[in-house]
Amino acid sequence: MPKKFSELADRVTADPARAARVDEYERAIDEALALAALRELLEVTQARLADTLRVTQANVSRIEHQHDLYVSTLATYVAALGGRLEITAVFPEREIPIDVPAVDEVAAEFAAAR
Secondary structure, three states: OOOOHHHHHHHHHHOHHHHHHHHHHHHHHHHHHHHHHHHHHOOOOHHHHHHHHOOOHHHHHHHHHOOOOOHHHHHHHHHHOOOOOOEEEEOOOOEEEEOOHHHHHHHHHHHHHO
16 A cells, blocks of 8 residues: 655654655765766766776766765865865855865875866
8 A cells, every 4th residue: 555755754753764865865865966966067977087087987977975074085086177275254244265285285186187
């Protein structure tokens, strides 16, 4: 017998552990979509990006779906798309750029390779 979606959703929200797993999964999807959307906006395929990064297409997919990335991995991904990663600490009264040497090194490496 089919069940209403609302009944299934109610069971998930009633169980805090289930609700937390669903929330974590949704956050991971949102983050994955952000990197994939950036790549697609620039009209770059995973295969082309993989060639630039000298990794497999599956590895690019893994990066795009990873919940937590190293700054150096993100900087490499952005640099391979032709950009530069900038990190800024945002406070109510001001914004402060954060100098991350690894980010600069990655950007310089990819700029030299182009």
